[in-house]
Amino acid sequence: MIRTRFAPSPTGYLHIGGVRTALFNWLFARQHGGQFILRIDDTDQQRNVTEALQPILDGFRWLGIDWDEGPDVGGPYGPYFQSQRQTRHEAAVKQLLDSGHAYRDYALPEELQAEREAAEAAKRPFTYSRRWMAQTEADAARWEADGRAAVVRLKMPRTGSCRFHDQIRGDVEFQWSQEQDHVIQRADGTCLYHLANVVDDHDFAITHVIRAVEHLSNTPRQVFIAQSLGYELPQYAHLPYVAEPGSANKLSKRKLDKYLKHPDFKKLYEHGLRIARAIGHATTGETFNPVIVDFYRTVGYLPSALVNYLLLLGWSLDDKTEQFTRAEMIEHFTLERVNKSPASFDPLKLWAFQQREMVALPLDQKVPLLVPFVRQAGWGAALRPAELDDRVRQIAGAAGDRIKAAGDILDYPEFFCADEQLVMEPKDVEKRLRKPGAAELLRRFRDMLAELEPFDAATVEALLRSFLEREQIQIGEIIHALRVATTGKSVGLGMFDALAILGRQSTVQRIDRALQLL
């Protein structure tokens, strides 16, 4: 049974790079009919773990990445919170101590620091002298009487090398001489990450450790721990990290200001910002950031588009396939085809994926995604649910591929506001409505609209065409004025669709109001 895991720390947000790692773990497990486990790498000093974990779990659920064992679902290998596994970790430390693979060290931090500096001054790699390694109980007792406290360190090999096979990088070799006697347990008894990690992976029967390449150089010490404990080694696969837009640096959630100088990133961000503001979503917190998954949910992206994009960030099937359904991803994914080099996050390519999927989404499925945004913006409060659905449906149908994220429905306030509250864009009023002759044409066309029956797009268009014929004018001479008068601005849906959605009464009232304003 293949078992993979993703082990987020409860930080309150899901990083895009982390999601990709989780996705690859998930795909690998699903493909092999295995299991995907979520383990929470919390430390005892973190507070509000539950609260900080929720957005992460929500994020995974939204993305459709489900876990077979972990928080909320439990499982036979629990607990799934690292902080609740202390006794297991302590037992492992004891075993390591008993077998001579670890030792109690009584060195003071300053003493260790002094050794480090001496090594540096002599330009030689630092290796701890083990001066304060307790060889006997008498040593320990004496030093403790002096007020010293012990940490537990790994007694790492100092010759030879550590070799292991990486599913992505091939055979890897590290010299033991480069390794340190890492601390695995603090003086207060709490255990450190690498120890806990190895023990938990073993306890969870993890077969494949698929993680970011940052951990590659941590692997030797983990191999040492695992082997010393008599564990069978998991298969390792170290994924390249996700880089910043236009650079090879690792993508970081802390560099939003820097990324906003990148035009494509800025475009993505500002689009989201417009929507977030319209629905009153906080935009100052740490999570409103395109590096964090929550951003995309807030703005109304399709999770399948994000996942599809992330899949291709470091992995490809062949020279042309780009769109994958979930089933296809599971069928085709292989670690062998994961790239070795970092892939930088391209905001516009993600946007293109989103756009493509949104356009392909049938109206029946699109409308339910749009309606919540309208509600959150506080629009259409006077409409009954069915009326609102219907209105949104009409707009979405007419908007077609203009709506690229669910939040884009908020580009059309003109269809939700009262006629007398329509906001008129001054520049457009100036250019289109105050244009010589426009008002007079508009007045004449208004009188014809007022009598039109039925008031649908095709009939309105036929009316306008005959009007053009009679007046001997080009369509451009009236349609811009008509658009500004009825929608307040110069861009929007097809004119006839827009008028049909507004209906005769609103259309006429809005034209009258516009003419009065002139």
Place this chain on the structure above:
RNA sequence: GGCCCCAUCGUCUAGUGGUCUAGGACACCGGCCUUUCACGCCGGCAACACGGGUUCGAGUCCCGUUGGGGUCACCA
């Protein structure tokens, strides 16, 4: 700095010694369509980091250089 990893268009990538005058996608530029916007269609620009080998032949194998990155905690 030590150790380790990586290196094809601006970006994601295909390419596993000859079919590569290097293919696809996004972006960009030009044109068409058009009541605005968006879409769509057609066309275009654009890459094997450099230097040595190996080989009849190298983007593809080897070495070096350069560049980029990761990692070196009583963080995770």
